[in-house]
Amino acid sequence: MSAALAIATPIAGPGFRSVAQPLAADRDPLGVEGFRVAFARNEEIFGEQEPAEFACRVVSGAVRTYKILSDGRRQVSEFHLPGDVFGIETGADHNLSAEAVSDTVVFAMRRRCLDRAAAADGEVARRLWALTLNDLRRSQDHLLLLGRKSARERVVWFLVDMVRRIPAAIELSLPVSRQDMADYLGLTIETVSRTMTQLQDQSLIRLRGGRLLMLRDRAALELIAAA
Amino acid sequence: MSAALAIATPIAGPGFRSVAQPLAADRDPLGVEGFRVAFARNEEIFGEQEPAEFACRVVSGAVRTYKILSDGRRQVSEFHLPGDVFGIETGADHNLSAEAVSDTVVFAMRRRCLDRAAAADGEVARRLWALTLNDLRRSQDHLLLLGRKSARERVVWFLVDMVRRIPAAIELSLPVSRQDMADYLGLTIETVSRTMTQLQDQSLIRLRGGRLLMLRDRAALELIAAA
C-alpha cells in the first residue's frame, strides 16, 4: 500500500529530529493511521513551542511532559504510560516538552491524519475531546496536590496512582527516577527520598533498591492520598 | 417559540438548585441554545461530582472553579471572566465545584443541547474541543506556577494575567478577594497581602483600597511573571 509506505518514510519534522528508526506503520485504536518510533532514555520527543505535527500513543516505556523555567526549574505535567496519548493540540504549537523517561516506543500520528479522522467521523472527534478532558481532570487533581498538599500527601498520592495505573503483582518497579518524582510533585529529590524512607519506617510501604515498591498498607495509603 | 419556552422554564436540576431567576432564553456565540441565570455572590453554581447537566458561559461577574479537601483546604482551579466557558464535561459528573465570585449572570447550556450541536456540526465540536484544550494549557501553566514558583512570582503572574484578561484603563479593580487569590496561588492570605505591599514598596504596583490596582512597571512585572 503506497499510503502506508508514505507514512513509514523517515521523518524530518522539527518534532522528530533525532528519531532512531521508524518502525512498522499501523493504525491506532482510534482508527488513525500512524507509525511506531523508538526513543532512547531521556531523548526528546518534541519541545515546547515546536509545531504540533504529531500526537503519540505510548506503546512501551514511559514519557514525561513538562515545562521548564529559564533558570532550570522544571515542572513535570504528566507521566504517560503505555496506552496513554500525549501531544494532542488544536493550536499550532505544543504547550509542553516531551521526553522518553526510559527507552520508549510510541505510535506517532500526524496532525493531518488526526484532524482528517476527527472531521470525517464524529465519534473519533468525541474520543479525542474525551482524551483531552481526561488530561484536564488529572491536571486539576494535580493542581490541588501542588497547591495544597503536604510532601507526605504528595508522595503517597503518587505511589497510589502508580499502583493503580501499572498492572502489576504485589511488587511494582517505579518507572521514574526520584528527580522525575520530585519535579512532578513540586518537591526536591531530598524531600521525596526522606518521605519515602519515613513511609517505610512506618511500615506503610517497602522499598528495595530505590525503585522496587510494595504497598504494605494500601487502605491507609489511600486515605492519606485522598486528603 | 415553544422550544425557547421549554428552555426558559424554571430549573430544578441538581446543579441549579438555588437558582435566583431564569432570565431570557437565547443562543451562545457557539450557536447553542440556552438561557441566562443570575447567581448571588458566593452562591454555588454546581458542585463537584454532581451530574454535569449544564455548561455555562460567563455573561457578567466572575466564577471560581475549585476543589476542596476534607479538612477545608481549597485550591481554585480557575477564575472565569465574562466570555469564558466553564463546566464542559464529556463524563457524567463535574470534576470541580463552581461558585459566583461576585453577583454573576451566566448563560447556561444544557448538556443535551451541547452534545447535539457537537454531533450535528463538526465545527462546533472542534470549538468545544479547542475550549477544553485552552483550559488544559492554562492548567499546565498553573501547574508550573504552583509547583515551582516563589510567592512573589506567583502574585506577579496573577496580577499580570488579570490585567491581560480584563479590558481596563490604567487602573483595574481586582475581581477577587485576597482569599480567592491565595487559594488560586497555593498561598495563604497573609503571604499574598505581604507580597502585594512589598511590590508596592518597590514601586512596581500601586494599590488603593485593597482592590484597585495599577501596574506601575509592567515590563519589570512581565519579566518576573515569565520566570
Next chain:
DNA sequence: CGTCTCATTGACACCCTTCAAACGAAGTGG
C-alpha cells in the same frame, strides 16, 4: 576494583505558614 549514576542521610537556613492583633472601609442604628 574503579567509576558512574542515582539514592539516602545529615546539618542548617529560609521562605512561607500559623497565630494574633490592629487597621480600614462600609453599613446600621441611636
Next chain:
DNA sequence: CCACTTCGTTTGAAGGGTGTCAATGAGACG
C-alpha cells in the same frame, strides 16, 4: 453626626516544613 459592628485586609512575631548544601551509600557496568 457619631459610636458600633462587620468583613476584609494588613501587619507583627514566632515556628515549622521544605529547600539547600554537602557527604555518604548502593548498584550497575566495564
